[in-house]
Amino acid sequence: MTSRTRSTRSMWPAHLAVWLYAAVLCIPLYFVLVSSVKDDTAIFANGFSLPGSWHWDNFSKAWDQAQLGPAMLNSLFITLGAEVGGLALAIPAAYALARSGSRLAAWAEKAFSLGFLIPGLAALVPTVLLAIELQLFQTRLFLILLFTANAQPLAVILLTQFMRGIPRELDEAAVVDGASRLRVLFHIYLPLAMPGVATVFILNFLGIWNEYLFSATLLSSDVSVRTLQVALPTLQSQTNPQYGVLLAGTLLCSVPMFALFAGLQRRMMTALTQGSLKA
Amino acid sequence: MTQTITAGSEAVAAPRPAPHRGGSRNARRADRALTIFAAPSLLFYLLFTIGPLVAVFYLAFLRWPGLLAPHSWVGLGNFRRVLDDPEFWQACRTTVVHLIATVPVLVALSFMLGYYVSLNPPGARVLRVLLFIPGLLSLAAQATVFFATFAPYGLINSVLDGIGLGSLTKPWLADPSTALPSVIAVTLWGGIGYTSILFAAHLGGIDASVYEAAQLDGAGRFRTMWQIAFPMARGYVGVITMLQFLWNLFGSAGVVLLLTKGGPESRTTTLSYLVYEKAFLGYDVGYSQAVGVLLFAVGLIGIVVIRRVFRSRY
Numbered sequence: 001m002t003s004r005t006r007s008t009r010s011m012w013p014a015h016l017a018v019w020l021y022a023a024v025l026c027i028p029l030y031f032v033l034v035s036s037v038k039d040d041t042a043i044f045a046n047g048f049s050l051p052g053s054w055h056w057d058n059f060s061k062a063w064d065q066a067q068l069g070p071a072m073l074n075s076l077f078i079t080l081g082a083e084v085g086g087l088a089l090a091i092p093a094a095y096a097l098a099r100s101g102s103r104l105a106a107w108a109e110k111a112f113s114l115g116f117l118i119p120g121l122a123a124l125v126p127t128v129l130l131a132i133e134l135q136l137f138q139t140r141l142f143l144i145l146l147f148t149a150n151a152q153p154l155a156v157i158l159l160t161q162f163m164r165g166i167p168r169e170l171d172e173a174a175v176v177d178g179a180s181r182l183r184v185l186f187h188i189y190l191p192l193a194m195p196g197v198a199t200v201f202i203l204n205f206l207g208i209w210n211e212y213l214f215s216a217t218l219l220s221s222d223v224s225v226r227t228l229q230v231a232l233p234t235l236q237s238q239t240n241p242q243y244g245v246l247l248a249g250t251l252l253c254s255v256p257m258f259a260l261f262a263g264l265q266r267r268m269m270t271a272l273t274q275g276s277l278k279a
Numbered sequence: 280m281t282q283t284i285t286a287g288s289e290a291v292a293a294p295r296p297a298p299h300r301g302g303s304r305n306a307r308r309a310d311r312a313l314t315i316f317a318a319p320s321l322l323f324y325l326l327f328t329i330g331p332l333v334a335v336f337y338l339a340f341l342r343w344p345g346l347l348a349p350h351s352w353v354g355l356g357n358f359r360r361v362l363d364d365p366e367f368w369q370a371c372r373t374t375v376v377h378l379i380a381t382v383p384v385l386v387a388l389s390f391m392l393g394y395y396v397s398l399n400p401p402g403a404r405v406l407r408v409l410l411f412i413p414g415l416l417s418l419a420a421q422a423t424v425f426f427a428t429f430a431p432y433g434l435i436n437s438v439l440d441g442i443g444l445g446s447l448t449k450p451w452l453a454d455p456s457t458a459l460p461s462v463i464a465v466t467l468w469g470g471i472g473y474t475s476i477l478f479a480a481h482l483g484g485i486d487a488s489v490y491e492a493a494q495l496d497g498a499g500r501f502r503t504m505w506q507i508a509f510p511m512a513r514g515y516v517g518v519i520t521m522l523q524f525l526w527n528l529f530g531s532a533g534v535v536l537l538l539t540k541g542g543p544e545s546r547t548t549t550l551s552y553l554v555y556e557k558a559f560l561g562y563d564v565g566y567s568q569a570v571g572v573l574l575f576a577v578g579l580i581g582i583v584v585i586r587r588v589f590r591s592r593y
Contacts, residue, residue, distance in 0.1 A: 011400070011500055018395055019402075022409050025472055028424050029412070031434050035427065043427075046441065047434035093320035100313040108317050115328060117521070117582075121551075122529040122574065123331035125558040125567055126338060130331055132346065149327030152320050181313060210417035213533040217559060229419040233537055236426050243427050250423045257415045269411060273480035 036248035043243050055244060062235060062249030067223050071231035072256070078143050078215075078227060079208045085148035086155055086204055087197065093152070094159030094193075095185050099171070109160065115153040120146075121213055131218055140225050143218060147208050154275060155200045162196030163189055202264065202271040209257060228253045339572045343564035350564070357569035367570065369545060370553045373459065374528070377549050380463045381470075381527050386520045389471045390512075393478025394504045397485075410476050413469025422537035425465045426452070452539050455546045462538055462547050466527070474519060481515050482508055517589025524581050529574060550574055 035043045036058055038051045063069065097105045120127075127146065128137070136142035171184045179187075190197070212229045219226045221234060232253045235246045261268055339357055343350035361367050396403055396410070413421070428434040429451035436448040451461045485508065493503045509516070532551040535541060541548035541556055548556065550570055557567035 014395055014500065015400065018392060018406070021392070021471065022406060024468065025409055025413065028428055028434070028468070031428065032424055040432075044432040044437065047437040048441075089320040089323055092316035096313050096316035100311060100317075102311045102314045104314050105317060108314075108321055111321075111329075112324070115324065117525060118332065118578075119526055119529045120328060121532070122571065122578075123328070123335055124532075124555065125564060125571065126331035126334035127327070128346065128558075129334070129338075129564075130327070145323070146327050149323040152324045152328070156317075156320060181316070185316075206414070210419075212418045213530070213536070213555075216536070217555075229417050232417075232419045232423060236423055241426075241430075243430065243433070246423055247427055250420050254416055254420050257417075261411075261415050265408070269407070269476070272411075272414070273477060 032247045032250055035244055036251045038244050040243050058242075058244045058248035059252060061242070061245045062252060065245065066231045066235050066249055068228065068231055068249065068252055070223065071226055071228045074140060074225055075209060075227040075229070078140050078147070079205060081140070081144035082147035082151065082208050083201060083204055085144060086151035087200065089148065090152055090155035090159055090200065091190065091193075091197070092185060093156050094163050095189055097156065097160045098163035098166075099168070109157070112153040112156050116157065120150045124213065124217060127214070128217055138219055138222050138225060140219075143215060143227075146214065146218070147204075147211070151200075151204050151207075154203060158200055158275065159193060159196050162193045166192050198267060199271040199274050202268055203275045205260070206257070206268075335568050335571045335575070338564060338568035341565050341568075345562035346558070346564065348562070353565065357565040358572075361566060361569045361573070366545065366548070367553065370548050370550050370570075373546065373548060374531075374550045376459065377463060377531060378524065378527055380460075381466050382520060382523050385467055385470050385474060385523055386516065388467075389474035389519075390478050390509070390516060391504065392471060392475035393480075394482055394508050396475060396479040397482035398490075398500075407476065407479070410472035412472070414473040414476075416469065418533050419537060421465060421469060422534060425461070425468075426538060429461050453543050455543045458539050458543055458547050462531075462534060465534060465538065466531075470523075474523070477519060478512070478515075481512055485511055513589055517585060520589065521582060521585045524585060525578055528578055528581065550577075 031047055034049070034051055035047070037054045037056060038058075039053075039055050042049070042052060093108075097109050131137040131139075131142045131146075134142065136145075166189060170188055174184045174188060175181075210229060211227075215227045216230050216233075219230055221230060223231075232249055235241065235249045340352060340354055341350045342353040342356065392410070396406055416424075430436075431448075431450045431453075433451075435451060439445060439448050449457060451457045489507060489511075490503050493507050494500075498506065529551055531549045532555040535547050535549060535552040536555065539547040541552050551574070554567050554570050554574065557563045557570065561567075
């Protein structure tokens with residue numbers, strides 16, 4: 001009992017420090033929320049105050065100035081394209097690595113684990129040259145291909161581990177019954193690996209939707225192809241940035257991800273921890 | 280190149296008898312054919328991910344003034360230019376400061392925070408959600424928020440004015456003495472929360488009775504953290520440290536580009552940003568990629584050091 005009271009008392013500085021950090025996390029978010037409906041005079045006068053008059057037009061200004069509508073569609077197109085591509089390649093690959101036992105498979109798994117460590121951004125410049133070489137510079141297609149490829153290490157490693165957990169007898173029985181490998185994959189493995197697929201889907205969605213540097217250099221600021229993340233900072237590069245509009249734009253660009261989180265909170269948090277535990 | 284090697288090793292492997300594992304010979308052969316399923320994934324990965332990484336080491340030896348200009352072989356010329364350039368050495372110093380102020384601080388604080396959350400204190404559920412939020416915000420969104428926070432009339436200066444410390448106000452991102460600390464602060468702001476969730480999940484797997492035993496022996500929470508929880512999570516802390524190190528080493532260009540574009544007075548030009556700047560703004564691809572090769576060398580040394588530091592001691 002004494003140890004209990006003792007440890008509770010010694011927790012005090014920890015409680016304080018943690019909640020102080022929580023406040024530091026929240027303050028900029030609060031600042032975005034209140035500033036998105038203020039004009040700049042009100043923001044400059046007191047960043048913390050609640051809005052006196054509500055400037056809802058900040059949102060429409062941000063939407064129009066940064067052309068967020070097409071940008072959102074581009075983000076959606078690229079993200080979903082790379083999701084479909086990434087899973088279409090990773091699912092059969094994971095099945096192969098989990099079950100084939102060949103040397104090439106072992107080698108491929110090592111290559112993927114190594115690739116997981118090296119950030120793709122290390123090769124930003126040659127990637128741009130590759131896009132130019134393929135005549136796909138400033139196209140959404142190239143980003144879909146690139147993100148499909150960059151998603152492979154994590155997706156394949158995670159799914160391979162999921163599929164290893166599926167008892168071998170299941171597919172051996174099916175093969176004896178004459179089922180083709182593809183049928184075994186789609187009718188036995190895929191359904192059982194669905195939690196893994198969901199995890200990969202969520203991690204890829206977070207990564208691709210929020211990606212900045214590849215998109216910014218490969219798409220430049222061409223309005224017809226640029227993504228949300230490339231469009232948003234254009235609001236701050238004007239000579240005379242309007243902070244209310246800028247922060248309204250920030251809010252607009254963050255809403256889709258927050259909506260996803262609100263719907264899938266538990267799944268997203270599991271996905272995140274699974275993605276890193278397998279690292 | 281890599282592909283011919285794999286094809287070769289497969290050909291060597293093929294005639295060998297199947298390793299002694301369950302299943303008939305037929306099943307083993309079918310298993311090997313299954314490797315074909317991995318081919319599309321590997322091809323994409325080799326072309327779009329590994330290919331460009333390897334190309335860095337080729338481009339570093341070329342004179343290439345701009346992405347669309349013709350190029351020629353210069354051997355080690357780029358490296359000589361890089362090593363003679365004071366701008367490179369300043370970027371090295373900036374990178375060292377940036378990494379030291381980011382990686383150890385981030386890992387240590389997130390570990391402590393993660394340990395705290397893993398004990399399920401009051402409010403842990405709310406805390407988990409709060410800590411996760413920066414992970415949802417894109418780099419671009421975080422940058423715009425802090426662009427406004429650090430602006431001359433932004434949140435920080437307005438607070439300082441409000442509490443009578445108006446003399447401390449400054450344009451945080453444009454002042455040479457505060458620009459780099461501001462960039463670091465943005466990385467730490469969200470990074471600590473996000474990483475602590477990972478630690479909390481990992482530490483959550485430790486049996487509570489282990490902690491209880493330590494506390495019965497009179498160890499406080501703080502000592503339990505460093506003497507029980509940390510040694511048990513040592514390998515994982517190493518992995519996270521390595522990932523953070525590599526992300527920040529190679530990836531700091533993004534946050535720098537968004538917040539300061541390397542300025543003021545090149546004070547925030549990290550090596551990662553120098554690679555970006557030289558290639559896309561300075562029309563000097565060879566120089567840029569020579570720095571890229573040096574970054575790989577630094578990355579490799581870093582990995583070796585981090586592995587050594589976090590090697591299990593039991």
